[in-house]
Structures are given as structure tokens and as C-alpha cells.
Amino acid sequence: MIAEKYKQMLGQKSVIRELSEYATERAKQIGAENIFDYSLGNPSVPVPQEFTDQLVKLASSDNPMAVHGYSPSLGITSVREKVAASLSRRFGLNYKKEHIFMTSGAAGALAHALRSVVAAGDEVLTFAPFFPEYTPYVHGLDAELKVVPPNTETFQINFDAFEEMLSPKVSAVLINTPNNPSGAVYSTETIKKLASILTQKQEEFGHDIYLISDEPYREIVFNHVDAPYVATYYANTLTCYSFSKSLSLPGERIGYVAVNPNCPDAELIVNMCGQISRGIGHNCPPSIIQLAVAEVIDQTSDLSVYEKNKDILYDGLTKLGFSCVKPGGTFYIFPKALEEDAVAFSKRALKYDLILVPADSFGCPGYFRMAYCIPTEKVERSLAAFEKLAEDYKQ
Amino acid sequence: MIAEKYKQMLGQKSVIRELSEYATERAKQIGAENIFDYSLGNPSVPVPQEFTDQLVKLASSDNPMAVHGYSPSLGITSVREKVAASLSRRFGLNYKKEHIFMTSGAAGALAHALRSVVAAGDEVLTFAPFFPEYTPYVHGLDAELKVVPPNTETFQINFDAFEEMLSPKVSAVLINTPNNPSGAVYSTETIKKLASILTQKQEEFGHDIYLISDEPYREIVFNHVDAPYVATYYANTLTCYSFSKSLSLPGERIGYVAVNPNCPDAELIVNMCGQISRGIGHNCPPSIIQLAVAEVIDQTSDLSVYEKNKDILYDGLTKLGFSCVKPGGTFYIFPKALEEDAVAFSKRALKYDLILVPADSFGCPGYFRMAYCIPTEKVERSLAAFEKLAEDYKQ
Incomplete structure (x- = not known):
């Protein structure tokens, strides 16, 4: 008498998890430094000493x-x-x-x-x-x-x-x-x-x-x-x-x-x-x-890297023509996809090794989420990949 | 719209918790060394180095x-x-x-x-x-x-x-x-x-x-x-x-x-x-x-003290006339109370600073639980208190 209600939940795969697993596999092929994995919200700065x-x-x-x-x-x-x-x-x-x-x-x-x-x-x-x-x-x-x-x-x-x-x-x-x-x-x-x-x-x-x-x-x-x-x-x-x-x-x-x-x-x-x-x-x-x-109740990790990454991405993406509300906090940015179907968009982004999460499961189809808790130099390098992706949509 | 089902649970006080709180208060009056607190199943030996x-x-x-x-x-x-x-x-x-x-x-x-x-x-x-x-x-x-x-x-x-x-x-x-x-x-x-x-x-x-x-x-x-x-x-x-x-x-x-x-x-x-x-x-x-x-998957703390405490208690209590199944493991012993009402028995035991948990909430009225994860010298000293308690029932 397996509990049916949890069994049924097994069918609902997590898009974020699937993308993250894809990124891990792809990293093995082309090297982790060449994958721009914006899928997971894992902090990228150490705990305070x-x-x-x-x-x-x-x-x-x-x-x-x-x-x-x-x-x-x-x-x-x-x-x-x-x-x-x-x-x-x-x-x-x-x-x-x-x-x-x-x-x-x-x-x-x-x-x-x-x-x-x-x-x-x-x-x-x-x-x-x-x-x-x-x-x-x-x-x-x-x-x-x-x-x-x-x-x-x-x-x-x-x-x-x-x-x-x-x-x-x-x-x-x-x-x-x-x-x-x-x-x-x-x-x-x-x-x-x-x-x-x-x-x-x-x-x-x-x-x-x-x-x-x-x-x-x-x-x-x-x-x-x-x-x-x-x-x-x-x-x-x-x-x-x-x-x-x-x-x-x-x-x-x-x-x-x-x-x-x-x-x-x-x-x-x-x-x-x-x-x-x-x-x-x-x-x-x-x-x-x-x-x-x-x-350490009033302390935090050094969180300044997230604002730096946000500035680079917001400026870079809007310059490339992405429509995007400027984030006020977190380590997420939430631009509009370049086509109506964000799932298709996210799939096309994989061609440029950009791992972007379509926002359908967040109740906001047509948008995608990027978790920019990754090294700043990688954020900078990813803009060239976004440029190619944007070009792709102009053809 | 406070969830009633959890609100109602608040009325059901834990006997173990109440006894443990009593023991803490009583320890302040007469010194912790004079309280025989058998209420809580907290391990008494350190984690392995x-x-x-x-x-x-x-x-x-x-x-x-x-x-x-x-x-x-x-x-x-x-x-x-x-x-x-x-x-x-x-x-x-x-x-x-x-x-x-x-x-x-x-x-x-x-x-x-x-x-x-x-x-x-x-x-x-x-x-x-x-x-x-x-x-x-x-x-x-x-x-x-x-x-x-x-x-x-x-x-x-x-x-x-x-x-x-x-x-x-x-x-x-x-x-x-x-x-x-x-x-x-x-x-x-x-x-x-x-x-x-x-x-x-x-x-x-x-x-x-x-x-x-x-x-x-x-x-x-x-x-x-x-x-x-x-x-x-x-x-x-x-x-x-x-x-x-x-x-x-x-x-x-x-x-x-x-x-x-x-x-x-x-x-x-x-x-x-x-x-x-x-x-x-x-x-x-x-x-x-x-x-x-x-x-440390195959290691344990040094658990031998529990068997030592068990031996002292089982021998001592049966000698005093308590009826008791010999424990095969854990750090609990489960004797029969000296009267039908184990709650009343446990109350009378407090006179001798013995903290014993009546087993009504364990689905076994008439018995009481002792958690003997306490220092061995205390277990030994507690037998005199049990002797007085047993005497009390003979009068």
C-alpha cells in the first residue's frame, strides 16, 4: 500500500535539477570553466571565519x-x-x-x-x-x-x-x-x-x-x-x-x-x-x-560579489536588447526570453553553454531566471555567449 | 484562523517533560548530586574523539x-x-x-x-x-x-x-x-x-x-x-x-x-x-x-556504562522486591510500580528525590520507566532511596 499521493509526485521532474544535471555532464565534456551554469542558487562566497x-x-x-x-x-x-x-x-x-x-x-x-x-x-x-x-x-x-x-x-x-x-x-x-x-x-x-x-x-x-x-x-x-x-x-x-x-x-x-x-x-x-x-x-x-x-548573529558572509555580478549582467543584457527589471537584491535576475516559449529559449541557450531556467514553474511563462552566484570573471565571459544567442534570434 | 488541531495538542502536557522540569527546580534547592533523575533518555557518555x-x-x-x-x-x-x-x-x-x-x-x-x-x-x-x-x-x-x-x-x-x-x-x-x-x-x-x-x-x-x-x-x-x-x-x-x-x-x-x-x-x-x-x-x-x-560509520561511543548501570539497578531493585523483566539492551529499565496507580507511585517517589516516569503514556499502566544514562556512582547511591520508598509501602 504505497502512498499514491507521493508516488504521483515522482513524475513531476524539477526543471532546475534537470538543467543542473545537464550542466554537470556537459562540464565533463568541455571543462567546467566553459559552462555558464546559472541554474542553482548555491551561495558562492565562504561562511565568515x-x-x-x-x-x-x-x-x-x-x-x-x-x-x-x-x-x-x-x-x-x-x-x-x-x-x-x-x-x-x-x-x-x-x-x-x-x-x-x-x-x-x-x-x-x-x-x-x-x-x-x-x-x-x-x-x-x-x-x-x-x-x-x-x-x-x-x-x-x-x-x-x-x-x-x-x-x-x-x-x-x-x-x-x-x-x-x-x-x-x-x-x-x-x-x-x-x-x-x-x-x-x-x-x-x-x-x-x-x-x-x-x-x-x-x-x-x-x-x-x-x-x-x-x-x-x-x-x-x-x-x-x-x-x-x-x-x-x-x-x-x-x-x-x-x-x-x-x-x-x-x-x-x-x-x-x-x-x-x-x-x-x-x-x-x-x-x-x-x-x-x-x-x-x-x-x-x-x-x-x-x-x-x-x-555570529549579526554577521554575514561578504555578499558584495552579488551586487557586482548583478551590475555586469544587468548592463550587459540590457545592452544586448534583453528586457529586464533591475534586481534590488538576491542573486537572481529575471529577464524576458527572446521568444514567447521560454522553454524553447532555454533549450536554444544550451547551444552556447548557457544554463538558464525557464520561469514556467515560477508561474511566469516567457521569462527566465539566472542565479548569478558564480565567479565574476565567468559572469563577464558569459556575455559573449549571450551576444551569440541574441544574434541567433536576429537571423 | 489558528489551526485548531495543533492548538488542542497544547493541552496534552508531557509527563516526562514535567518531571524533568521538576528535577531541575529541585536540584537548585538540594544540589544536583542529591536528585536521582531517571526521567530523560539523554546519552551520558561522550561522542568518540x-x-x-x-x-x-x-x-x-x-x-x-x-x-x-x-x-x-x-x-x-x-x-x-x-x-x-x-x-x-x-x-x-x-x-x-x-x-x-x-x-x-x-x-x-x-x-x-x-x-x-x-x-x-x-x-x-x-x-x-x-x-x-x-x-x-x-x-x-x-x-x-x-x-x-x-x-x-x-x-x-x-x-x-x-x-x-x-x-x-x-x-x-x-x-x-x-x-x-x-x-x-x-x-x-x-x-x-x-x-x-x-x-x-x-x-x-x-x-x-x-x-x-x-x-x-x-x-x-x-x-x-x-x-x-x-x-x-x-x-x-x-x-x-x-x-x-x-x-x-x-x-x-x-x-x-x-x-x-x-x-x-x-x-x-x-x-x-x-x-x-x-x-x-x-x-x-x-x-x-x-x-x-x-x-565513523562503524564506531560507537563507549556504551559499556549502560550495562554496568543496568546490572546494579536490576540486582538492587529485585533484591528490594521490585518485579522487573531483565533489560536486554537500551538504557531503560521498566519495573512494576509498588501500587496499581503508577502516577501515585511516581509522586510518592519524589519524597525520596527519585524521578521515575509512570508508564501510562507508554500504554502500560502500573509500570514505571527509568532512564539510567546517569553516572554509575549516582545509580549506586539511589538504591538507598529505593529502599526507603519500598519501606514506605510496607507500612
Whole structure:
């Protein structure tokens, strides 16, 4: 009695994974230096030395039973306190440990946040383009994910479409800023307008609507870009964070849910996350990684390379005639394909050893995503390949 | 719209946690050395030095992006290969990496194993006494957990009751040997008989019945005890393992599901586990811990203290008149309380600063569990307290 629902998921192959596997194979033929692999969002800069030093110190502790011991189900108390203090210091809200639930990365954070405020049969709204893994998170709780069509001029929110889709069945709205895949950062104006609509609709519908804010790219915002802290503007905000990108630790599975201290049910939601964990076998992120991250809580890797790469690509691609919204953060750029069918476009790009992800699975057909967390010299060299690709479309 | 199902779980307080919190408070008053805290199953011996050395080496790598990078969704390939090779070497079955799915501890392993072969509405059978967290794992998938009453003579399987309860609605049978809380180890005779019944019923019902074998205590088996490898006797076995107890790493969340290579759907089940992860936000155990564990795959901590503690307690308690099945492994012992109501008994034990867990939540009222992963000198000193407690019942 194999569970049919997961068996069926096996058929849905990941385009990103397929392209990445192709790139690995092709690299063996022509050399890795000749492949311009823009498929995967794996950080390309090292973790800060201070993190490594702390990790080595913890591993070498003369009380290994304490370092490697069970974490309480909501996370190690001192770690939750340090996360809360850091958020309060940086963003002005009065976070305490009672508002923090430690998770296995942003995936764990989203899985818990959604389960805590969404019941079977509810609707969750998100905005195209969106991270395709939102779909299994929401389907896993028998709720429905509805995707608001994009505003392709700016990749800010398409408010007309949003208001039309915001029905009483919606219990949560899921945003991701800075955005994977568009690179857009929601402006203060956008967040304020979103908060105002949600506040009004909560009253109209007579129930809470939670804002789940997926923020793994929070620390990768480019110079002078307006990047408000979402929770500041809306009490019912559950902030989902991961240290994957800010500290270049994607494999160590460490993040948190921070519930806005002004949310009336904040402490209840955090305690519920502990109960949700029991059923899904989550049971805390690794103890030693919790402890090490807490020691470098306000640090990041040197993230400046991403802005440098963005500048080179944005200038180069627009010069070649690509239409593209300028990214405000992340390490993604999201240009329009040179033909309507982005899958066909991405296939043609392979001729020039450019690995580009068509955005159909992100809910935005006709566009493609590039993850430019690769060495700068390679980004520079890739422009010649893009030039050939653009030429190809002129013939 | 707070999710009611998790909100309601908040009311169900954990007896173990409450007792452990009481012990911590009481220790502040009378000194930790005067509290005999047998409540928590936290390993009391250090991780092997070789693990620490490997962890430090990995943390200090000159390619931190590789060490801390994303793990493939089924686990790091080289780690899966090493786990498979170790199992094959030790137990003779022909495991390959295709049969291994790396998980965040036994909790992650059980959550995935159950989801892969149990659908909503199915029944799962387990045997009293049983680990109470099985309940949320099974309820989380809207299936029903049915508990076969214990054979209190030996804490082997009560086969009469089992056969009566094994209906066509049962898609999985969940066992835990060596057992938490009884300390019993299922004998070869028990496993063979279980396998034979399951094989016969599979045929009779015309569908698979999976055996999910929860084995975090596999390496803690005492001298001369018959401790067969479960999967040897039944093809449809999903072995759920954790390194928490064998390497004293409970907080680092590292384990695996190993599907018997003779299970016709073995590779399908492993691949499905990868899909299950997507919905529950699990996404692999920490990369650096996967890599470090793989380097010490056949090692354990020095586990001999547990057998020493067992001998002292078993001899001491039986001499005092406690009725008790001799543990074959784990670091638990499971005596009968001195009155019918084990909760009242456990309360009376507090007078002598003995922290004992009544077994009602393990499905075995009238018994209590002791986790003797504490220093041996403390175990010795605790016997005087037990003597006073036994005296108390004679008055």
C-alpha cells in the first residue's frame, strides 16, 4: 500500500535539477570553466571565519554531551534569546524568545508557519513569480495555493488582481522579498498598501489573515534600495528566515520563524509550532549549528560579489536588447526570453553553454531566471555567449 | 484562523517533560548530586574523539562552500554509499545507496517511513509499551495507531492479541527493538514468528504490510543477548535508525531510513521519501554532520556504562522486591510500580528525590520507566532511596 499521493509526485521532474544535471555532464565534456551554469542558487562566497572558529570551538568543547545534546523543542533557549535581541536591535520591534521558533532552514520555517495558521480547505495567496516549492508546502496541508498574476513592469504587487482574489477563504498571504526569482524588493509603499488591504479585509471578513514573509534573502539588498522590514507594518506577520544565504550555510539547515510581538496570538503560534514538529518529525535544527549561528548573529558572509555580478549582467543584457527589471537584491535576475516559449529559449541557450531556467514553474511563462552566484570573471565571459544567442534570434 | 488541531495538542502536557522540569527546580534547592533523575533518555557518555576530529577537520576545510552546501534531497551520495556498505558488511543484506534515505534523526526517519507506506484511513499496529511520540506521527497522516497489549512476562510480542488485531486495514506494523521503555530485545524467535504471520497475512489480504523497525538503540545490546537484525527476516522492512544514542549526538539530528534491498518497491520508497520531504519542510539532515558521521560509520561511543548501570539497578531493585523483566539492551529499565496507580507511585517517589516516569503514556499502566544514562556512582547511591520508598509501602 504505497502512498499514491507521493508516488504521483515522482513524475513531476524539477526543471532546475534537470538543467543542473545537464550542466554537470556537459562540464565533463568541455571543462567546467566553459559552462555558464546559472541554474542553482548555491551561495558562492565562504561562511565568515568567525563562524568557523566558533564551530571548531564548540566541537572541541570538553562537555560534548551539552553541545550535542537535545535541543528543547522550540530551539535552544539562549539561541532564541539572541535571535530575538538581534531582530529587536535591528528592526525596532520588541521580540522576545517567546516569539522565536528555531527551524531547519526556511523550508522548515514555512512548513511550520503555514501549518500553524492554515487549515485544510483554506486558501493561501502568493504572487507570481514565486518559488515552486510553495506548492508542496501548501498542498501538504490540503489547502489551496492561488497565485496572483505578476506585475511585469516592476515585479511589485499587482494589487488589482490581488484584491479580486482575496476572498474570505484566504487565511494566509505568502510573500517573498527580496524575491526569488525576480530579484525585486518590495518597497515601503508596496508593503504599506498590502498591510492596509489585509487590515481592512480582516475586519470585513471577521477573521485573521496572516502574512507569511519568506525572507532568506533579507541580507542581500543592493545599495540604496528601499527594503523595509515587513513585520513593521502588519501585526499578524510570521517572518520565515534562513541563514542559508546570509552565512552561506544552505546545507546546515538553520533558520527560524519569528512571530511579530504585536500579533495577539504570537506566543500561542510559537508553542503550536512545537506541536506541529512532533507530527512531521522535524524536532529542531542541529544543536551545534544553532549554537554557532547565535555567536555570529549579526554577521554575514561578504555578499558584495552579488551586487557586482548583478551590475555586469544587468548592463550587459540590457545592452544586448534583453528586457529586464533591475534586481534590488538576491542573486537572481529575471529577464524576458527572446521568444514567447521560454522553454524553447532555454533549450536554444544550451547551444552556447548557457544554463538558464525557464520561469514556467515560477508561474511566469516567457521569462527566465539566472542565479548569478558564480565567479565574476565567468559572469563577464558569459556575455559573449549571450551576444551569440541574441544574434541567433536576429537571423 | 489558528489551526485548531495543533492548538488542542497544547493541552496534552508531557509527563516526562514535567518531571524533568521538576528535577531541575529541585536540584537548585538540594544540589544536583542529591536528585536521582531517571526521567530523560539523554546519552551520558561522550561522542568518540574520532568524530570530533572529523568534525573539526570538515569545519576547517578550505572549501567551506562544499562542506556547508546543499545536500541532495535523498542525502549526500557518498554518505548514503557508506551507510549502505556498513549495513551490508554487518548484516549481510545487499544494501546499495539506492536503499538509503538520510534523515533528521529517528523522528525524521519514522515520519518519512510512515508517510511512504500508510495512507489516510489506514491502521498502524504497534506494541505496548511504546514510545508515545508514535501517536503524533501516525495521527499526522490521518491514520489510526492501534496498540497491541503487552506480554508483561517478557515484553516480547503478545501474538494472540496481535493476530486478532491484524485486519486488512493494517498497512504497517511498527516495532521498536531494543525497546524504549521496556529494555526488552526481540529474540530471533519473536522476529521469525512476526515475519511469518506478516507474510501469511500479506498473501491472505492481497496487499503489502510493511514492517517499520525503529532501531535507535541497536548498538546498545548487553552481553550474550540474542539481538537479530530485523530486516533479515522480512523483505518489506523499513529500518529507521538514528545515531543519537550510538554516537551520543541526539541534538545533531542525524539518522536514516534503510529499505530492505529485497523489498520489491525499495527504490520507489526511497525516492518517495524525497518527495515527502518537500511537503513537510524536512530537506535533509545537516551536511557537515552527514559527512562527519560517515567517517565513523562503524564506531560507537563507549556504551559499556549502560550495562554496568543496568546490572546494579536490576540486582538492587529485585533484591528490594521490585518485579522487573531483565533489560536486554537500551538504557531503560521498566519495573512494576509498588501500587496499581503508577502516577501515585511516581509522586510518592519524589519524597525520596527519585524521578521515575509512570508508564501510562507508554500504554502500560502500573509500570514505571527509568532512564539510567546517569553516572554509575549516582545509580549506586539511589538504591538507598529505593529502599526507603519500598519501606514506605510496607507500612
